[in-house]
Amino acid sequence: MESNNIKNLLIKYEEGNTSIEEERILQKYFTSGKVPAHLIEYQSMFSFTANAREHRYEGKILPQKKRKRFAWMGIAASIVIAMGVFLAVNNSTEELSHQSLGTIEDPEEAYLKARETLLLVSQAFNTGKEDLTYVEEFDKAKNKYIKE
Amino acid sequence: MNQNTFIRLIDPVKDKMYRLALRLLTSREAAEDATQEVLLKLWSRNDKLKHYANLEAFAMTVTKNHCLDQLKLKQNNNLKIVHSNYDNNQTNIQVQLEYCDELEQVDRILKALPEQQQLIFQLRDVEQYEFGEIAEITQMNETAIRVTLSRARKKIREELNKKHSYGIK
Numbered sequence: 213m214e215s216n217n218i219k220n221l222l223i224k225y226e227e228g229n230t231s232i233e234e235e236r237i238l239q240k241y242f243t244s245g246k247v248p249a250h251l252i253e254y255q256s257m258f259s260f261t262a263n264a265r266e267h268r269y270e271g272k273i274l275p276q277k278k279r280k281r282f283a284w285m286g287i288a289a290s291i292v293i294a295m296g297v298f299l300a301v302n303n304s305t306e307e308l309s310h311q312s313l314g315t316i317e318d319p320e321e322a323y324l325k326a327r328e329t330l331l332l333v334s335q336a337f338n339t340g341k342e343d344l345t346y347v348e349e350f351d352k353a354k355n356k357y358i359k360e
Numbered sequence: 361m362n363q364n365t366f367i368r369l370i371d372p373v374k375d376k377m378y379r380l381a382l383r384l385l386t387s388r389e390a391a392e393d394a395t396q397e398v399l400l401k402l403w404s405r406n407d408k409l410k411h412y413a414n415l416e417a418f419a420m421t422v423t424k425n426h427c428l429d430q431l432k433l434k435q436n437n438n439l440k441i442v443h444s445n446y447d448n449n450q451t452n453i454q455v456q457l458e459y460c461d462e463l464e465q466v467d468r469i470l471k472a473l474p475e476q477q478q479l480i481f482q483l484r485d486v487e488q489y490e491f492g493e494i495a496e497i498t499q500m501n502e503t504a505i506r507v508t509l510s511r512a513r514k515k516i517r518e519e520l521n522k523k524h525s526y527g528i529k
Contacts, residue, residue: 226514228506236488256465257485260462260466261485264379267379268375268378269378269395272396273374274367
């Protein structure tokens with residue numbers, strides 16, 4: 213009698229026409245006690261759904277603390293950076309205004325000073341250029357063998 | 361709605377959300393991330409939550425949509441190989457051993473079903489929602505839900521049957 217009832221319920225079940233109550237009856241039947249060999253697939257199905265129902269969400273609902281801490285760190289970091297930039301800018305402007313740049317007022321003296329400086333620079337350039345005479349040797353050697 | 365009210369209301373639903381995500385997505389990690397994101401999403405709209413008559417159904421709908429979006433993203437990023445047209449009976453021994461377990465077999469069969477069938481099967485057979493509630497969550501009509509559910513149940517049973525009688529018949 214019971215097996216007949218189960219059979220009818222299974223037909224309804226496969227058509228999607230069983231109620232939750234009837235499905236509970238099926239579930240109970242297939243997850244407790246022995247099941248005839250030809251209905252073994254249903255046992256797998258019903259024990260699967262019973263098992264799947266047991267999974268639990270382990271995480272937190274709202275990770276509030278973590279978020280807040282990071283937010284504060286962000287604010288603190290941005291304040292530090294802003295202060296750093298502010299102080300650096302302040303410092304450099306102060307230095308510029310207080311430093312003597314060595315400006316010469318008298319044009320004659322300025323001319324002489326500039327000449328002296330430029331001469332010094334060009335001399336320094338010439339000493340650098342002396343070393344380049346060796347390169348000419350390479351050129352000579354190259355021209356011997358390679359004619360353009 | 362303050363935080364405590366929110367937590368009290370969402371607490372009975374969170375496991376169901378997680379299990380739905382677990383059904384649709386591939387791994388526990390992905391499911392946990394998805395649940396977390398949906399919870400935050402809901403919390404960020406907490407001022408509007410009281411307008412929803414059925415918070416549970418709404419939370420489940422948001423979870424469903426979020427997971428389907430995730431799947432779409434993944435499908436865009438990766439090339440997916442679907443074994444729907446043929447059965448590969450020559451899986452190696454390692455894999456066969458892994459799936460020896462009955463429950464994992466059902467899980468594998470389920471994973472091969474269309475998303476819609478997985479979703480309905482999860483909501484009805486695992487979470488035991490009434491058809492009316494499923495209709496609210498999925499925005500489908502009840503007849504369509506019954507048809508989808510019937511297909512899923514039949515397909516799972518047939519596949520299991522095939523597996524059991526494999527090598528016998």
